[in-house]
Amino acid sequence: MASLITNLTTTQIAALSSSILAKLTSDDWAAFSSDQFQALTSTQFSTLGTQAASYFTTADLSVIETADLHALSTAGIRALSSNQLNALTTDAFGSLGTNQVAALSTSQIVSTPTADLNVLGSDQIRALTTSQIGALSTAQASNLTSTELNALTSTQLRALTSTQLDSLTSDQLNALTSTQLQALNTNQITALTTTQVSNLATNSLNELTSNELRALTTNQVSALTTDQIHSLATAAIQALGTNQVNVLSSNQTGAISTTDIAALTSSQVGALTTTQTPGLTTDQIGAIPTADVKSLTTDALRSLTSDQINALGSAQLQAMGTNQIVSLTTSQVSNLATASLNELTSSELRALTTTQLDSLTTDQLNALNSTQLQALGTNQIAALTTSQVSNLATASLNELSSNELRALTSTQLDSLTTDQLNALNSTQLQALATSQIAALTTSQVSNLATASLNELTSAELRALTSTQLDALTSDQLNNLNSTQLQALATSQIAALTTSQVSTLATNSLNELTSNELRSLTTNQLDALTSDQLNNL
Numbered sequence: 001m002a003s004l005i006t007n008l009t010t011t012q013i014a015a016l017s018s019s020i021l022a023k024l025t026s027d028d029w030a031a032f033s034s035d036q037f038q039a040l041t042s043t044q045f046s047t048l049g050t051q052a053a054s055y056f057t058t059a060d061l062s063v064i065e066t067a068d069l070h071a072l073s074t075a076g077i078r079a080l081s082s083n084q085l086n087a088l089t090t091d092a093f094g095s096l097g098t099n100q101v102a103a104l105s106t107s108q109i110v111s112t113p114t115a116d117l118n119v120l121g122s123d124q125i126r127a128l129t130t131s132q133i134g135a136l137s138t139a140q141a142s143n144l145t146s147t148e149l150n151a152l153t154s155t156q157l158r159a160l161t162s163t164q165l166d167s168l169t170s171d172q173l174n175a176l177t178s179t180q181l182q183a184l185n186t187n188q189i190t191a192l193t194t195t196q197v198s199n200l201a202t203n204s205l206n207e208l209t210s211n212e213l214r215a216l217t218t219n220q221v222s223a224l225t226t227d228q229i230h231s232l233a234t235a236a237i238q239a240l241g242t243n244q245v246n247v248l249s250s251n252q253t254g255a256i257s258t259t260d261i262a263a264l265t266s267s268q269v270g271a272l273t274t275t276q277t278p279g280l281t282t283d284q285i286g287a288i289p290t291a292d293v294k295s296l297t298t299d300a301l302r303s304l305t306s307d308q309i310n311a312l313g314s315a316q317l318q319a320m321g322t323n324q325i326v327s328l329t330t331s332q333v334s335n336l337a338t339a340s341l342n343e344l345t346s347s348e349l350r351a352l353t354t355t356q357l358d359s360l361t362t363d364q365l366n367a368l369n370s371t372q373l374q375a376l377g378t379n380q381i382a383a384l385t386t387s388q389v390s391n392l393a394t395a396s397l398n399e400l401s402s403n404e405l406r407a408l409t410s411t412q413l414d415s416l417t418t419d420q421l422n423a424l425n426s427t428q429l430q431a432l433a434t435s436q437i438a439a440l441t442t443s444q445v446s447n448l449a450t451a452s453l454n455e456l457t458s459a460e461l462r463a464l465t466s467t468q469l470d471a472l473t474s475d476q477l478n479n480l481n482s483t484q485l486q487a488l489a490t491s492q493i494a495a496l497t498t499s500q501v502s503t504l505a506t507n508s509l510n511e512l513t514s515n516e517l518r519s520l521t522t523n524q525l526d527a528l529t530s531d532q533l534n535n536l
Helices: 002-007 010-017 018-023 026-030 034-039 042-047 051-053 065-069 074-079 082-087 090-094 098-103 106-111 120-127 130-135 138-142 146-151 154-159 162-167 168-177 178-183 188-193 195-197 210-215 218-223 224-229 234-239 251-256 258-263 266-270 280-285 298-302 304-310 314-319 322-327 328-336 345-351 354-359 362-368 372-377 378-383 386-390 402-406 409-414 420-425 426-431 434-440 441-446 458-462 465-472 474-478 482-485 490-495 498-502 506-511 514-519 522-527 529-532
Strands: none
Touching: 018 042, 018 234, 026 051, 042 065, 051 074, 051 162, 065 266, 074 098, 082 106, 090 146, 098 120, 120 146, 146 168, 146 458, 162 188, 162 378, 162 402, 178 378, 178 434, 188 210, 224 251, 234 258, 280 298, 298 322, 314 328, 322 345, 322 474, 328 354, 345 372, 345 465, 354 372, 354 378, 378 402, 386 409, 402 409, 402 426, 409 434, 434 458, 441 465, 458 482, 474 506, 482 506, 498 522, 506 529
């Protein structure tokens, strides 16, 4: 039969019936010349079975007309060996019908040159089964055109293996539409290399769903560039888990836009580490939601610079918990701007430790308003250094409550200047404990203004020691009122110096009680002048 085939004209070939064609052997098909093979009609090709297709020579297939190839049954197409399939011209392969493409076996798909795959149209690409998609080699996958990738359905995309996805270039990944990107499953997202992730276009990154973003591994998150971080949409930032936020570098954290910072959840703010917070700009610090400030860990707070602390707004400062206030370092406290210090609530001020209070400068203490000064606990007042106390402005000293004044230690009182003591109002002077009065130095006592001395209570006057009384000047003694003079103990009268007694004004002398006069010593009596005696 093969010899007969060789001698048939192209017209005779075209006239062969399907029954005759069905009987042809491999030798018979091998006897076809290129002209004879091309003479076969599309109708004849449509009748050929799998056996006939398997007998086609590679030479014959290299010249097959696209209409004839298109006429082959899906079974016939599937019967072609890899060598036969590869013998087709690129144009011929590109002419396969969608049903024929879908009929190709996975082994046929794997053996198809990338050039042939790249001529398939969108309809043909969409005709590929998930098994065929999953069978593509990494070389084939990495050479798919953007048009072909865009043609893949969501189901086909999900059929790509991790290895295939890893082989895709940045251009290919960035060519995927939002629908396609959102069709990827979390396992596929996790399988992307750090290089692929770091090269994702920001618009592609922002197209990922919340679940996909949360599926990014910590290594993938760490690979994101600062430009990618800065361009993340608010929804994308909010989708990140605390474990992902936790691995951002200082540079990455610093790249988050203020809009995104303002959108962070309390859990995300609480996840910021001491490595990340120093990278935040003052604008970012100021953008942290007020309700989330209290989520900052004490370690994170302690890592902030003075500029960062002072960038916190009044609402943010007032939202901080007392545990956060207590955690601030003495360096942070001593560098708080007076404007920031003025924003602290009474509870926050009361939370300051004695060590923190000791670190406050004179300017900071004097910048506290009356409400803040009066909010301080007595233990805090007692902890102030003598340097801080002696440098308190008289206006600030006047704001201290009676309890706060009584909390001053004798050492602190001794450090008060004459101007400070004389600036105390009557309520404050009368609030001092007798032990505090007795602790005043002779210099302080001798320099008390007569107006201040007149405000002392009877009990306070009786608390003055003989040494303190001896320090009083004639003006001071003569300006004591009758109640005060009569409140002095006989021991105090007896302790007055002869000089003090001899300069007592007659009206002051006349205010003394009988007991006080009887307590005068002979030396004191001898010191009295004629005028004093004559006016008794």
